Amino acid sequence: MSETAHLSIEQRTALITRNLEEVIGADEIPALLAQNLPLRHYIGLEISGRLHLGTGLMCMQKVRDLQQAGVRCTIFLADWHTWINDKLGGDRQKIKKVAVGYFKEGLKASLAALGGDPEALDFVLGSELYHHNDTYWETLIEVGKNTTLNRILRSVSIMGRGEGESIDFAKLIYPPMQVADVFILRANIAQGGMDQRKAHVIARDVANMLTISPLRDAEGKVIKPIAVHHHLLLGLDKPPQWPVDADKLRELRTAMKMSKSKPKSAVFIHDTPDEIRAKMRKAFCPPPADGIEFNPVLDWAEHLIYRNGQTLFVARTPENGGNLTFTRYEDLAAAYSEGSLHPMDLKNAMSEALIALLEPIRQHFDDHAEIKAMWTELEAML
RNA sequence: CCCGGGAUAGCCAAGUGGCCUAAGGCAGCUGACUGUAACUCAGCCAUUCGGUGGUUCGAAUCCAUCUCCCGGGACCA
Structure with missing residues (x-):
């Protein structure tokens, strides 16, 4: 030790x-x-x-x-x-x-x-x-x-x-x-x-x-x-009940979690960049007026990006306000809440951040034929 | 082993002899609307009814048989 x-x-x-x-x-x-x-x-x-x-x-x-x-x-x-x-x-x-x-x-x-x-x-x-x-x-x-x-x-x-x-x-x-x-x-x-x-x-x-x-x-x-x-990550799809009833939050948490049985609600560790972008684009992402508590994209930003010590870079065209970097989750959440960060820009930024985070994993599967074969064999069973 | 009830699309489910090339709902897919998604709207989505024989001019619907599932019971030296 x-x-x-x-x-x-x-x-x-x-x-x-x-x-x-x-x-x-x-x-x-x-x-x-x-x-x-x-x-x-x-x-x-x-x-x-x-x-x-x-x-x-x-x-x-x-x-x-x-x-x-x-x-x-x-x-x-x-x-x-x-x-x-x-x-x-x-x-x-x-x-x-x-x-x-x-x-x-x-x-x-x-x-x-x-x-x-x-x-x-x-x-x-x-x-x-x-x-x-x-x-x-x-x-x-x-x-x-x-x-x-x-x-x-x-x-x-x-x-x-x-x-x-x-x-x-x-x-x-x-x-x-x-x-x-x-x-x-x-x-x-x-x-x-x-x-x-x-x-x-x-x-x-x-x-x-x-x-x-x-x-x-x-x-x-x-x-x-x-x-x-x-924490249980929120699934990317719309919760079974929306708006969420705060009284039933306990039971709903489990129903809202990311699930393998709902492939659209989940990103897998070896998803390709394009699959990740497509899933993020389709993700449920309510506007600030609905509160930020049940927003899966923000949820993922907080628990996957910031808690791994990363920052979030938002690439935006000049018309949309230009590029931005958020070093703290609190800043990101505040910007989203006040409407200065558009959902689509948030999604795009999250896609790229996730792609980067998962890159070594995907690479590992690509570099090891025997491991990739295990994955292929699993896919055939599903 | 016996009695009873089931088996219809990914899921739930109507239909009980011709109008069924099988209603509806959910999920899913496509498009419209939004600088995201959701919401809403439009379109698509089982030539086939657990298998096999049979009755009939005609069956998902009736009969026989087989398979499987559910509930109950029997057996229990």
Whole structure:
């Protein structure tokens, strides 16, 4: 951990907690760092198809931050969860192949593009973690014995399923499995989007009740996993409800997020410049009079461009006011709000910024025929 | 294994012997309008009704059979 030797506990805590929607257990972080406890992170991902910016950039941004803070990071390739949730046709062989191929390589390229270290990243495949692992299955049962059926039923939203939705029984095993994953992977820090909080809260609630594989600090005291939740990028299409009803914001957030099942709402990590421009051009981008809170283009500017330390350059003709550079998101938002920045100019600027940000990823796919072949093979499955 | 209910475009769904070369809605695509998108408007979008046989002058509609799905029940040494 020599590279973090020069960082103070405060600096490392700041890296761990910055740019997040929510941190549960933030108070516990400095104490863990002070103990010099090796911190281990994990984020579980379903192998659900093409990698979009929510996974490739939003997840990996935090991974990069954590690496810089000296945390050991793990990507959990959740092939069993994918199977349970009927993704990729529920074909286990396909899922496993995509997991250790396209998905792993795509995530590594994404992390590298964001300044993280892909070689220091651990990948764990679900089916391998579970194989001949009594402790895992015992822990799963312990999780189940310490939560209720009602709570599990409410938590199916972590699978992108509605609470009233008719589901098969296997799907009820998914949430407690996800909780068990945290403990078996010995993750002090569990990461996910805001849509994953129900599983993480269960993990914290049962943490003190586990006897087989609880998390412990350096002194052997049982501790709870810290939960860090990143922002869910808005989809580029119009929200299902518009104008947005502020009272129903909680539920709507998930429905508004970028989704692979709505290709127009998402940009993928290897989209070409022209595809990115076309998608941005089609993006829902309400005028300032409608407020800036539910504007996906501004949302992406804030979370993808500015939070990666970039600035936004707006190329405009002299008639439209000439070129502009915004170095802070606040300035961009203010200019948009007062109407001095036209939606189309914002879109054009965002297109070019995204193209530049994603360029190394696209290049990586282009430079490695075997990785590009993995992607091609995936496309054939969709 | 038994009883009951289903199977119509990407999704929801009308139609129960001829007017069905299958209504409508959503999604999608194209164009008009906006210096963006959205909104609105115009146009496009199943020669075919889970498969196969049959009845009939004529079937998505009736019969038989097969496949699959849903609900319930039976079995449970």
